[in-house]
Amino acid sequence: MTNNMDTFELSIVPGWIHATAAPAKENRQGAPWEAHIPAAPFAAEETADILRELAGHPLELHALLKGKMPLWLEEDVMSRYVPDLDRATCACGQDGCDHIRLVLEEAERKFRAEPLLRLALLGLPRDRLLNAVFRDWAERVPPAAESSDGDALGKLEEKGKGGPLAGEWLAEAAEQGKLHEPGAGFRDVAVSLRTEPVDEFEVDDWAALLPRVKNVKQIIRQIASDAADKARERADKLNNPAP
Structure with missing residues (x-):
């Protein structure tokens, strides 16, 4: 069994939550382990809908960058985000291991603090999101005469x-x-x-x-x-x- 003294490094990438035990000197238990939890990403149509909505509402995009997910997007994401626990694995080799649970709890804390991480897990990382939105804005500008x-x-x-x-x-x-x-000198x-x-x-x-x-x-x-x-x-x- 594991306990809350376990420390680990968390990595969230499109489609996966990865966790690796910290080095022994930083981990009181010291036993090496790593866990991998898959999550199905957005379908192409879902991604396109989200990008289109954000491109049409700059204030909501700004709020998302500041750490506040729009309500409509939060509802879509929460209904879509379902970790595939049947395919989750842990390499510790212990019976009754609860590393998966600890990793999920830490991931949820990260998601609440940084909503963009949850989008990244579902296949829409920050760079891709911003590039798509700004490309959409650029293409809306009419041709120069x-x-x-x-x-x-x-x-x-x-x-x-x-x-x-x-x-x-x-x-x-x-x-x-x-x-x-x-800017700082605006009022001067x-x-x-x-x-x-x-x-x-x-x-x-x-x-x-x-x-x-x-x-x-x-x-x-x-x-x-x-x-x-x-x-x-x-x-x-x-x-x-x-x-």
Whole structure:
């Protein structure tokens, strides 16, 4: 039998929960063991539905990155996540071994603290999720009128020879909250606000910041326009609540 003094290293990867006993000097029992618990991943259709929903709801994606799984996704995941205990194995060789139980309990603690780990177990790790969502956003940007090669405007996932992909940069900024929170010196800057024509606002040139992204100015204009539209919709809903 095992007890709660067992220590082990936990690894959660698509389709599997792996656990390996810590080295003897860190483990009071010192007996080597390793356990492996399989879990069936999402079907392709289920994955596509989740990615489509997250791409359409950026605030829910941001909440997920911050450790709060949207209710609809939590319900889907919890109904889908069923460890295959019939195929779970432990190499300790002990009768009545309860390593599997201990590993599952620790995995559940990890899942509660980091919801993305549960998605990773079911075949949707963080990198795959973010790459798919940002690719979806990039493909929604309309083609540039002056584009001669017919490429879609805003291919944010275009790969350069050096440096991170634009999607990776945006994902990191979103996870750190930098896409919506002002910088440290924000309140020290004096600005003069004035009304701008809705369709004629000036757009800063970000080309130097994103040297490998085509048509940066058009991308920023499109993002600003979409954000303004959503802000107006939100304001209308707040000012005119449904009866």
